[in-house]
Amino acid sequence: MHIPTLRRRLALIDMGTNTFHLLIVEDRPGQQPHVLLRTKVGVRLGEGGISQGEIAPAPYDRALQTLRGFKEEIELHQATEVRATATSAMRVARNGPDLVRDILKLTGIQVEVIGGEREAELIAKGIRQAVPLGAAKHLLMDIGGGSVEFIIANADTIFWKHSFEIGAQRLLDQFFPNPSGVFLPAQLRAELEFLAEQLAPLTAAVAEFGPLAGLVGSSGSFDTLADLSVNQIRREADLPPHTELTVADFEHHFAQLLTLNHAGRVALPGMFPMRADMLVVASVIIKYVLTTYHLTQITTSAFALKEGLLSELLGQ
Numbered sequence: 001m002h003i004p005t006l007r008r009r010l011a012l013i014d015m016g017t018n019t020f021h022l023l024i025v026e027d028r029p030g031q032q033p034h035v036l037l038r039t040k041v042g043v044r045l046g047e048g049g050i051s052q053g054e055i056a057p058a059p060y061d062r063a064l065q066t067l068r069g070f071k072e073e074i075e076l077h078q079a080t081e082v083r084a085t086a087t088s089a090m091r092v093a094r095n096g097p098d099l100v101r102d103i104l105k106l107t108g109i110q111v112e113v114i115g116g117e118r119e120a121e122l123i124a125k126g127i128r129q130a131v132p133l134g135a136a137k138h139l140l141m142d143i144g145g146g147s148v149e150f151i152i153a154n155a156d157t158i159f160w161k162h163s164f165e166i167g168a169q170r171l172l173d174q175f176f177p178n179p180s181g182v183f184l185p186a187q188l189r190a191e192l193e194f195l196a197e198q199l200a201p202l203t204a205a206v207a208e209f210g211p212l213a214g215l216v217g218s219s220g221s222f223d224t225l226a227d228l229s230v231n232q233i234r235r236e237a238d239l240p241p242h243t244e245l246t247v248a249d250f251e252h253h254f255a256q257l258l259t260l261n262h263a264g265r266v267a268l269p270g271m272f273p274m275r276a277d278m279l280v281v282a283s284v285i286i287k288y289v290l291t292t293y294h295l296t297q298i299t300t301s302a303f304a305l306k307e308g309l310l311s312e313l314l315g316q
Helices: 057-076 088-092 096-107 116-130 168-175 185-198 200-209 220-230 247-259 262-266 278-292 305-313
Strands: 009-015 019-026 034-042 081-086 111-113 138-143 148-153 158-164 215-218 242-245 298-301
Touching: 009 057, 009 305, 019 057, 019 305, 034 057, 057 096, 081 088, 081 096, 081 305, 088 096, 088 111, 088 116, 096 111, 116 138, 116 148, 116 158, 116 215, 116 298, 116 305, 138 220, 138 278, 148 200, 158 200, 168 185, 168 278, 185 200, 185 278, 215 220, 215 278, 220 242, 220 247, 220 278, 220 298, 242 247, 247 278
Parallel strands: 009 081, 081 111, 138 215, 215 298
Antiparallel strands: 009 019, 019 034, 138 148, 148 158, 242 298
């Protein structure tokens, strides 16, 4: 009797500041890897503590419970290799090492806390799996809760990359301390001035490596903007690898976000409730980038860090 050998199955965990992602695939040499599970959980690891350099007790517990759930899925799908990475919140939090230890104790999963440059590199690799960049240089951007990564790249080369610790949760804490209300013009001006100062290294890089063909945005805020454009929240598994988002569409969403309070933002068709406030400060970054670097094209990528890690592991 022929017993089929179990193919290599990999589980990739991306522990972001807002969202924890789990991707389980089966490696099929000569073909695209077969996705067995693609899921995410809004953990909000940075809530109530990231600006103080601490993971607060409630998100700490949510992280542990989420990893326990991921462990069950990994066993259910018989994944043989597990790679877990953590980014900004655990990079800077004083109790980040404690959480790494507690996750290992609870689940047996060893979490690797990666640096910002490594994070940017993996994001670029992930985006390349979803978006045909070609020879033209693009500005790649990933807005997390703790950090924002910018990469100037084409299909073959990363010309410049940097991780800025100015993620949406940090900006929310700094510029929008009362997110139940409307984002005021003074808050908008203050965030724009802050971005001009913080992103000076990016401005210098664009001057050196430009002009750029367009903006490619990955992860949560860009997924939500794409969902707002089709008026529905889509599961991660249902997102196309990339979507063209017109600047006019973005401007419409941005103007709308600035005039609504929290309840109004949550009620928008396509709004993922956890992002209702963060999307305001994240959209200010997108607006700044489009205006400052004269970009007229936006592509959203459904692939980011975990797909970059997968492509690396499979030697693509």
